[in-house]
Amino acid sequence: MNVVLGVGGGIAAYKSCELARALMQRGLSVRVAMTSGAQEFVRPLTFASLTGQKVITGLFASASPEATLSSAVEHIGVAQENQLLAVAPATADLLGKFAHGLADDFLTTLYLAFRGPVVLAPAMNTHMWQHAATQANLAALRARGHRIVEPGDGYLACGSVGPGRMAEPEAIAEAVWAELNPRRDLEGETVLITAGPTQEPLDPVRYISNRSSGKMGYALAEAALQRGARVILVSGPVRLDPPQGAALVPVRTAIEMRQAVFDHLDPATIVIKSAAVADFHLASVPSHKVKKTAARISLELDPTPDILSEVGRRKGDRLLIGFAAETENLKAEARRKLETKNADMIVGNLVNQSGTGFESDQNEVVLALRTGDFVELPRASKRELADLIFDQILKLRLARYATQS
Numbered sequence: 001m002n003v004v005l006g007v008g009g010g011i012a013a014y015k016s017c018e019l020a021r022a023l024m025q026r027g028l029s030v031r032v033a034m035t036s037g038a039q040e041f042v043r044p045l046t047f048a049s050l051t052g053q054k055v056i057t058g059l060f061a062s063a064s065p066e067a068t069l070s071s072a073v074e075h076i077g078v079a080q081e082n083q084l085l086a087v088a089p090a091t092a093d094l095l096g097k098f099a100h101g102l103a104d105d106f107l108t109t110l111y112l113a114f115r116g117p118v119v120l121a122p123a124m125n126t127h128m129w130q131h132a133a134t135q136a137n138l139a140a141l142r143a144r145g146h147r148i149v150e151p152g153d154g155y156l157a158c159g160s161v162g163p164g165r166m167a168e169p170e171a172i173a174e175a176v177w178a179e180l181n182p183r184r185d186l187e188g189e190t191v192l193i194t195a196g197p198t199q200e201p202l203d204p205v206r207y208i209s210n211r212s213s214g215k216m217g218y219a220l221a222e223a224a225l226q227r228g229a230r231v232i233l234v235s236g237p238v239r240l241d242p243p244q245g246a247a248l249v250p251v252r253t254a255i256e257m258r259q260a261v262f263d264h265l266d267p268a269t270i271v272i273k274s275a276a277v278a279d280f281h282l283a284s285v286p287s288h289k290v291k292k293t294a295a296r297i298s299l300e301l302d303p304t305p306d307i308l309s310e311v312g313r314r315k316g317d318r319l320l321i322g323f324a325a326e327t328e329n330l331k332a333e334a335r336r337k338l339e340t341k342n343a344d345m346i347v348g349n350l351v352n353q354s355g356t357g358f359e360s361d362q363n364e365v366v367l368a369l370r371t372g373d374f375v376e377l378p379r380a381s382k383r384e385l386a387d388l389i390f391d392q393i394l395k396l397r398l399a400r401y402a403t404q405s
């Protein structure tokens with residue numbers, strides 16, 4: 001199989017030499033296309049020597065003395081000859097151009113002409129990564145079905161420490177391999193996923209909510225779709241685009257979420273409750289804005305419906321997976337929720353440590369099982385963990401078949 005490796009202009013370009021080798025070790029033929037920025041960091045000759053193929057260095061033969069194009073429409077030929085486009089490092093500039101369809105060099109033109117799967121490994125300074133513009137571009141690219149290999153946390157070339165460091169070449173090569181050899185082991189399943197926070201109004205302008213971004217739930221939806229499942233995504237208010245192919249059911253409050261879950265429960269074979277549902281709400285919301293007349297006010301809140309418990313009581317043959325967001329006693333709390341809510345598995349995560357839990361791109365979880373066992377998963381991107389969580393769900397499915405037969 002043939003892949004194009006697009007190399008953007010960032011210091012992580014040197015790691016892409018290692019990536020080219022990792023791809024070739026998997027038997028893939030690798031054609032490298034470098035932006036002009038990339039050529040400031042690594043010489044095309046390095047990639048040519050590693051891959052044994054001419055490196056594409058520009059859109060026009062006259063643009064570069066090292067140009068290697070054989071035709072004026074080479075980007076179309078390259079798009080047709082290759083099964084996958086991987087871009088590493090995908091700089092903030094490239095993500096922006098891909099998201100908005102700008103095509104002013106070979107790689108961005110190739111991107112528009114390309115019809116196969118796309119894998120993007122971003123790398124940049126932490127502030128650039130966290131910028132709203134970059135995150136909006138990523139959301140658009142993710143929603144287009146591209147696989148984003150999240151950058152890790154760590155020491156960056158610019159001297160800062162935080163997210164933005166390109167994923168390791170082996171992890172990117174694994175993601176490329178998974179895209180080329182998609183697992184369809186969730187075919188025939190309908191997965192109902194809840195994601196994001198709920199907002200509980202206090203009056204027409206104020207509400208109570210929490211820090212959930214929806215990233216964990218949307219990563220689960222993306223993984224399930226890629227593995228062949230039908231996905232119903234019941235989502236609280238988030239700033240993410242739903243993955244292509246998911247049936248999105250937007251909700252705001254816990255009561256709306258409960259209604260949406262039961263409206264769509266019938267076809268579901270797997271239910272995953274990753275949403276951070278408010279536990280309390282104002283049962284009777286005033287229709288007017290509450291005036292600032294007193295120095296202090298107190299709120300009397302009522303419990304919201306416990307959706308997970310209710311599904312647990314009515315789950316039938318479905319596999320029911322809950323989450324537990326804890327700040328201490330993770331395993332004990334996960335086990336308690338497993339039992340009291342009649343779930344088949346609880347995904348426990350600590351939400352008071354930096355870089356995991358709410359809002360972050362990574363997470364670190366422990367799976368509590370009905371056998372009494374715990375499976376500890378390593379810190380990884382929410383997308384990678386989503387696959388590991390589905391691997392465990394499929395083991396539960398197999399174990400259930402085994403006891404039934």
Ligand code: PMT
Nearest residue numbers: 212213214215216273276277307308322323324325358359
């Ligand atoms: O969205 P992100 O920013 O990516 O963050 C991910 C996450 C931290 C929100 C996610 O990993 C997570 O932990 N989700 C569950 C959050 C939560 O509400 O946990 P809990 O321990 O309070 O609730 C336990 C379970 O009961 C959860 O499955 C929850 O969806 C469910 N629940 C809770 C209250 C309620 N009224 N109804 C429910 O169904």
